[in-house]
Amino acid sequence: MKELGLGLLIIGLISLALPFINPNIHYVFLTWIDQWGTAVAWGIRGGITLLGLVLWLGFKNRG
DSSP states (O other): OHHHHHHHHHHHHHHHHHHHHOTTSOOHHHHHHHTTOHHHHHHHHHHHHHHHHHHHHHTTTOO
16 A cells, blocks of 8 residues: 555656646646546545555555
8 A cells, every 4th residue: 555655656746847838738637637626626636646655655654
């Protein structure tokens, strides 16, 4: 679960940063999120990042 959390955290952080790097490029990964509107898209990105952080921190010290 720690690895899943870390993966979600990294994907979430990348998805949060990509619109600021070059907003003119439509990334295949992000187009399905943007179809639901701006507020929902940012909520999904933030939710993925938060879920990844919670999973990673929650299972960080477990074997």
